[in-house]
Amino acid sequence: xxxxxxxxxxxxxxxxxxxxxxxxxxxxxxxxxxxxxxxxxxxxxxxxxxxxxxxxxxxxxxxxxxxxxxxxxxxxxxxxxxxxxxxxxxxxxxxxxxxxxxxxxxxxxxxxxxxxxxxxxxxxxxxxxxxxxxxxxxxxxxxxxxxxxxxxxxxxxxxx
Amino acid sequence: xxxxxxxxxxxxxxxxxxxxxxxxxxxxxxxxxxxxxxxxxxxxxxxxxxxxxxxxxxxxxxxxxxxxxxxxxxxxxxxxxxxxxxxxxxxxxxxxxxxxxxxxxxxxxxxxxxxxxxxxxxxxxxxxxxxxxxxxxxxxxxxxxxxxxxxxxxxxxxxxxx
Numbered sequence: 186x187x188x189x190x191x192x193x194x195x196x197x198x199x200x201x202x203x204x205x206x207x208x209x210x211x212x213x214x215x216x217x218x219x220x221x222x223x224x225x226x227x228x229x230x231x232x233x234x235x236x237x238x239x240x241x242x243x244x245x246x247x248x249x250x251x252x253x254x255x256x257x258x259x260x261x262x263x264x265x266x267x268x269x270x271x272x273x274x275x276x277x278x279x280x281x282x283x284x285x286x287x288x289x290x291x292x293x294x295x296x297x298x299x300x301x302x303x304x305x306x307x308x309x310x311x312x313x314x315x316x317x318x319x320x321x322x323x324x325x326x327x328x329x330x331x332x333x334x335x336x337x338x339x340x341x342x343x344x345x
Numbered sequence: 346x347x348x349x350x351x352x353x354x355x356x357x358x359x360x361x362x363x364x365x366x367x368x369x370x371x372x373x374x375x376x377x378x379x380x381x382x383x384x385x386x387x388x389x390x391x392x393x394x395x396x397x398x399x400x401x402x403x404x405x406x407x408x409x410x411x412x413x414x415x416x417x418x419x420x421x422x423x424x425x426x427x428x429x430x431x432x433x434x435x436x437x438x439x440x441x442x443x444x445x446x447x448x449x450x451x452x453x454x455x456x457x458x459x460x461x462x463x464x465x466x467x468x469x470x471x472x473x474x475x476x477x478x479x480x481x482x483x484x485x486x487x488x489x490x491x492x493x494x495x496x497x498x499x500x501x502x503x504x505x506x507x
Contacts, residue, residue, distance in 0.1 A: 256468045257373060260507060285471030288493055292470075293507065323380065323506065332490075332504025336384035336440070336462070339486055343438045343460035344363050344386075 187312065188247035189217035192255050193234050196222035197280055200272050203305040204251060205229050207312060216243055249317055251308070254286035259299060268317035270300045272308050297321045359435045359458065364388050366436035366459070368427070368450035369443060370411065371395035374466055377442045379404060380506045381464075390434055392427070394446055412445045424449045431457055441480075442466055448476040451484050462486040467505050469494075 189204050191197035201219050208215045208228035215229040218240065222233070235243065244250065244261060250269040252258045262269035273290045274280035290301045298320030302308035311317070323329050365385045369378040371394045378391070382404070391406035409427055412420035423446055431439070431453040439454030440462040441447025451461040465477040467490040473481070481487045481500060489495055490505035 256470060256507070260373075260376075260467070263507070283471060288491075289470045292491065292493065326507065328505045328507060329380075330504070332506065333381065333384045335503040336381060336464075337386075339460075339462060340365060340384060340386065340438050340440075 186214045186216060186243075186247050187211065187249055187251055188243050189215060189219075189229070189251045190240075190258055191218065191220045191253045192258065193218070193220055195274075195281065196220045196224070197253050197274055198222055198224045199278065199280065199305065200251070200253060200308070201226055201229075201231070203272075203308055204312070207309050211312065213248065216247075249312070251312060253280075254289045254301075256289065259289075259293070262299070263320040263323060266298075266319040266322070268298050268300070268319050270302055270308060270311045270317075272302045272305070296326075359437055362388065362435060362437075364390060364434055364436040365438045365440060366390050366392065366431065366434060366450065366454065368392040368439065368441045368447045370413075370446050373468055374442045374444060374447070377464075377467060377506050381440070381442075385440075390430075390436070392430060392446070392450065394423070409446060412449075414445070420445065428453050431459070435459075438462065440464065443474055444476045448480055451480055455483055455485075460485050462488070463500075464488045465490060465494075465500060467491075467507055473500060 191200055205226040205228050217229050217231045218235045219231045245265050247267055250262050250267050252271055254271040254273040273286035276284045293299055294301050298318050300311050302311055367378055367389055369375045375393050391404050392409055393406045394409055394411040410419045410423045412423035427449045436459045439450050439459045441450055442464050443466050454461045461484040463480040463484045465473050470491050487500045488503050489500040492502040495502035
């Protein structure tokens with residue numbers, strides 16, 4: 186199963202339309218949390234919002250998560266070790282008020298198990314792949330180890 | 346007790362207990378705070394805004410009322426509770442991932458001589474949170490989790506929980 190999510194605050198129809206068009210070729214169920222959108226998908230199970238406990242269980246059952254580049258979603262994919270494909274919202278297309286999702290993608294490109302799609306074609310190609318690997322555990326993240334090390338130093342200096 | 350004795354004892358007690366006070370609101374802020382557990386050492390007191398959160402992480406936090414800009418009364422109550430926690434526990438370090446309760450905690454921490462650390466939430470990849478900007482005025486260590494938001498006269502980047 187593929188779980189598509191764009192968060193609950195803003196629609197992201199470019200992502201939903203691409204997944205809706207792709208769904209007949211995928212041979213697996215596609216469930217989507219589409220947010221406050223007026224677009225009615227034909228080929229996927231779409232819900233404006235999915236209640237948290239239901240969403241959590243769908244999340245953990247999914248083969249892959251397809252999402253906007255929201256930090257909460259990316260952190261959950263890492264936590265539950267589910268491969269994730271992200272398509273950033275673009276301000277130029279009215280999908281967010283600025284391009285911070287592009288900046289996010291720029292900084293996390295290359296993380297194991299987090300696949301950045303720069304456009305809908307890449308999104309399609311990535312969604313069809315069956316060799317996607319789950320994200321590394323947080324403990325293996327260099328940025329995380331660096332943060333813990335630096336905070337330890339800051340705290341131990343305060344204790345002297 | 347004369348005021349000078351009060352403050353002398355105060356510093357002594359602070360040195361004795363070496364406490365880290367780790368504060369955040371519930372949800373994503375709390376999740377990030379718990380991920381920093383390994384940096385806090387053995388003597389740490391957690392504070393958050395919703396009961397039952399600690400169980401997921403094997404932590405038993407002190408609970409304060411939730412607060413944000415839309416709930417002035419709750420916020421006042423939250424501030425009073427945090428004030429009394431800082432006053433009674435005398436932490437050496439106050440660290441927070443936000444939001445409003447964390448801001449109160451570092452204000453009181455600063456007043457009472459603790460080292461204060463603001464780690465802005467990793468969710469703020471676009472710009473610093475409002476409370477983060479305010480905290481930047483006075484905290485001892487001011488951190489963002491995104492290197493593109495770090496500035497020489499602004500927050501520093503020391504890593505992130507991602």
